[in-house]
Amino acid sequence: MAKVCPGCECNYFEFIQKFYRDNEASIAYLRDHGVLPLEVICPRCKTPCHYRAERHTWYCGKYKKIAKTKRRKQCPYSASDFNGSFLSGARIEPYKVMCFANHWLSKQWDYQTVSQCLGISLATGAAWQKYCSEVTEHWLDNQEPIGGPGIVVDIDETLFGKMKYEKGKSLSQIWVFGGVERDSKNYFIVPLEEPVSQNLMSLIQKYILPGTVIVSNRWNAYNSIKDYDYVHQVINHSGDSIDEENAEAHTKNVELLWRDIKEWTPGPGNRLQFYKQYLARLLFVQQHTFSTVNHYFFREVARMYPPDFENEETPSNSCNDVQKEHDHENKESEVSD
Structure with missing residues (x-):
């Protein structure tokens, strides 16, 4: 069993205290546990992307020279931080995902509590219960073998x-x-x-x-x-x-x-x-x-949904919106040498 991250051990209430209404801390935790990427390489330019925290978006922005001209253009690639991850398509904030999983992993789990405390509908709660269940079922199907010679x-x-x-x-x-x-x-x-x-x-x-x-x-x-x-x-x-x-x-x-x-x-x-x-x-x-269950749960999430942007070529709608804003801020993207 892998070693727990330093400072990662916390009980049910300590976990809530750390992350409730704190998306920044929640995203940092998810990134540390491999759920979200530490780095994204542009699949077109093969160079590291820049991260725009306020939009949760990675973008390239590298300039390339246009053949047979003295002009150059900027790479338009951008992608959501959540692409292909456990949070892909999520309509609730990252801290709610964290708190939902924390409650779901407790013996006192129930729909009403999580719905009222996090302000989500019962349908959303049912959907996220399904997602969390898929993670533990993945773990169940991939348990480490036991025994050995003489054991x-x-x-x-x-x-x-x-x-x-x-x-x-x-x-x-x-x-x-x-x-x-x-x-x-x-x-x-x-x-x-x-x-x-x-x-x-x-x-x-x-x-x-x-x-x-x-x-x-x-x-x-x-x-x-x-x-x-x-x-x-x-x-x-x-x-x-x-x-x-x-x-x-x-x-x-x-x-x-x-x-x-x-x-x-x-x-x-x-x-x-x-x-x-x-x-x-x-x-x-x-x-x-009870103090490490969240650590191992999100490590299993990362194992099941490893961040992978290598095959990402078409930005999502939200990424297109970000790119339009980025292009507006850099309307001089095609400039002379």
Whole structure:
């Protein structure tokens, strides 16, 4: 896990105190975390652009000589600071994006609070919840593998979801699969697609490094583990080792993980298609301390939406407006040598 930026650790209220109604500080934070670019290279001239802070715009402005004349003209390229970023097309101010994410990453998240405090509509809140969810789902799909030669990893599967009034048919459920390192307690968790056993080995190979000692229950889907580059130990559901040589084999660590996570499991009535969304947010918050969760969230934002202006050729409408103003201020753009 990457080191937290100096001075970046702050709790929920400290984060609000730092950035509420302060777009300048918010943009600086986003730039420091790679969400916004530190520099933009003009794709036409291949030279660094100038930044116009009041317009959040990068522009080139380099003069080029016109062939076979003594005249020169100025490069018209300009681009919004937010092009291709998490804030691309955003209709709310940067500080509101920061505060929205801060609240969304808390256990007390709710639409009404964020709508009233930030002055945004419920529809805007729903849209930004979707954007934030895409970030944590991206993180969930790209978790670092665990284990390694000689390292013990307990694996298990469980069913998330509750029955209405604890009886009858469950309204929404999803199978999830995970593993925990016996010593370090590093773990991964991913949802299982139906049928749950078909993609199991591909997930094991993706999230567990070769040479790992894998401990599992007797589920038939785990039988093929021994055919790959793993050491496989098996227990039964009572916790008794089947192999007398592996008497200490157990899956208590992963079972404790299920217990902790299910405290945050969405209640009855939640839609099945959003369970991965719920799970991703839950795991992201659980794997990071409350004082660093924003740091890692915006680092993941930068990983998902890296600023890239190399292929940007046509300025957006807002950039055109800025360029017109720039051209007006430099109406002598074509001058003699």
